[in-house]
Amino acid sequence: MLTLYRNARLCTLDGAYGWGLIDEGALLAEGDMLRWVGPESELPSDVVAARTHDLGGDLVTPGLVDCHTHLVYGGQRADEFEQRLNGASYEDIARTGGGIRATVRATRAASDAELLAATRERTRTLMHAGVTTVEIKSGYGLSLEHEARCLRAARKVGQELPLTVRTTCLSAHTLPPEFEGRADDYIDAVCTWLPQLKAEGLVDAVDAFCERIAFTPAQTGRVFDAARALGLPVKLHAEQLSDQGGAALAARYGALSCDHLEYLDPQGIAAMARAGSVAVLLPGAFYFLRETRLPPVAALREAGVPIALATDHNPGSSPTLNPLLMLNMACTLFRLTPEEALRGFTVNGARALGLHDRGQLAAQQRADFVAWPLHHPNELSYWLGSNPACRVFIGGQEV
Numbered sequence: 227m228l229t230l231y232r233n234a235r236l237c238t239l240d241g242a243y244g245w246g247l248i249d250e251g252a253l254l255a256e257g258d259m260l261r262w263v264g265p266e267s268e269l270p271s272d273v274v275a276a277r278t279h280d281l282g283g284d285l286v287t288p289g290l291v292d293c294h295t296h297l298v299y300g301g302q303r304a305d306e307f308e309q310r311l312n313g314a315s316y317e318d319i320a321r322t323g324g325g326i327r328a329t330v331r332a333t334r335a336a337s338d339a340e341l342l343a344a345t346r347e348r349t350r351t352l353m354h355a356g357v358t359t360v361e362i363k364s365g366y367g368l369s370l371e372h373e374a375r376c377l378r379a380a381r382k383v384g385q386e387l388p389l390t391v392r393t394t395c396l397s398a399h400t401l402p403p404e405f406e407g408r409a410d411d412y413i414d415a416v417c418t419w420l421p422q423l424k425a426e427g428l429v430d431a432v433d434a435f436c437e438r439i440a441f442t443p444a445q446t447g448r449v450f451d452a453a454r455a456l457g458l459p460v461k462l463h464a465e466q467l468s469d470q471g472g473a474a475l476a477a478r479y480g481a482l483s484c485d486h487l488e489y490l491d492p493q494g495i496a497a498m499a500r501a502g503s504v505a506v507l508l509p510g511a512f513y514f515l516r517e518t519r520l521p522p523v524a525a526l527r528e529a530g531v532p533i534a535l536a537t538d539h540n541p542g543s544s545p546t547l548n549p550l551l552m553l554n555m556a557c558t559l560f561r562l563t564p565e566e567a568l569r570g571f572t573v574n575g576a577r578a579l580g581l582h583d584r585g586q587l588a589a590q591q592r593a594d595f596v597a598w599p600l601h602h603p604n605e606l607s608y609w610l611g612s613n614p615a616c617r618v619f620i621g622g623q624e625v
């Protein structure tokens with residue numbers, strides 16, 4: 227059954243460059259896939275659509291892809307925000323039992339129902355802001371039982387809501403207190419959990435935090451070996467607070483993406499370019515932690531590394547559910563162009579998840595799109611902190 231969506235100003239992002247604007251455009255979908263995209267005047271004359279939607283002249287973009295989030299957690303960390311404003315650093319707080327470990331305590335204390343309800347609410351907020359595909363990481367459970375609970379909550383939300391949820395196992399996020407002084411033993415344990423979590427259908431990818439306050443490159447490599455043995459793709463929190471050579475390591479495993487990257491060096495960039503890994507930049511965390519070291523955007527561009535953006539929603543370093551604010555911050559803080567920012571939150575975000583059937587408006591792409599009451603796509607990164615009332619279509623259905 228064909229459905230026609232007409233009277234739209236399309237921003238297709240089709241091709242490698244440019245907005246791909248089509249005035250008075252139309253989309254034709256069959257089921258959840260686009261079959262034809264173009265000017266309404268060129269719609270094939272033999273098309274008989276069973277249903278027609280008038281999009282009222284709105285700007286229509288591909289659905290947003292939030293490719294890096296930590297949406298499953300208990301509690302919040304406003305107290306640490308206050309501590310940092312009184313002089314403590316993110317690393318100081320982490321080293322004294324706060325930070326990720328504080329959220330691990332709150333997550334373990336939350337019931338299954340509370341975790342599910344909180345995750346559902348956060349995901350729903352993102353969806354109504356234009357997100358049609360979201361990645362959700364574990365990483366605040368840090369035991370087999372609690373990591374499984376977090377990943378189940380993410381999977382359940384993907385079954386309950388119409389958007390696509392991709393799950394990532396981030397058990398190597400930080401060392402849980404019961405393994406204090408035994409980081410290698412903890413990594414051994416994580417490597418034994420992965421087959422069980424995968425067997426339950428809970429894991430689409432594997433991630434780790436390679437950093438002074440988390441795991442070494444050698445420990446990260448062991449997690450990646452275990453992922454590779456299971457045929458699972460990897461991603462990495464790399465070079466956020468220091469240069470550990472994490473991106474180059476991840477690239478050797480063909481990583482889908484390396485994320486954060488403020489301290490990425492030229493060797494890391496070259497390795498990512500060779501491996502085809504996406505650079506996921508996270509302006510929310512950069513802003514919220516008041517980082518000063520900028521990710522090497524110009525060098526990434528020059529090397530042809532695709533750049534994606536994400537909210538990185540988490541309670542410690544990026545407590546935002548506002549994708550358009552991330553577009554604005556990527557432009558103002560990282561000097562991305564508005565077009566690069568939108569590509570980062572659509573087609574390149576999809577690539578960072580290994581998905582090639584979404585992120586552009588073109589035939590054979592999913593019918594995931596957003597109708598915005600705006601005239602030009604550069605406004606998506608312009609209206610600072612406000613969210614235009616958008617209409618979100620996932621698989622051709624308005625949500």
Ligand SMILES: N=CN[C@@H](CCC(=O)O)C(=O)O
Nearest residue numbers: 326435463511538540542543
């Ligand atoms: N960098 C590591 N992980 C998260 C923050 C975790 C936290 O502070 O709770 C991030 O992506 O920013």
Ligand SMILES: [Zn+2]
Nearest residue numbers: 294296463538
């Ligand atoms: Zn993260």
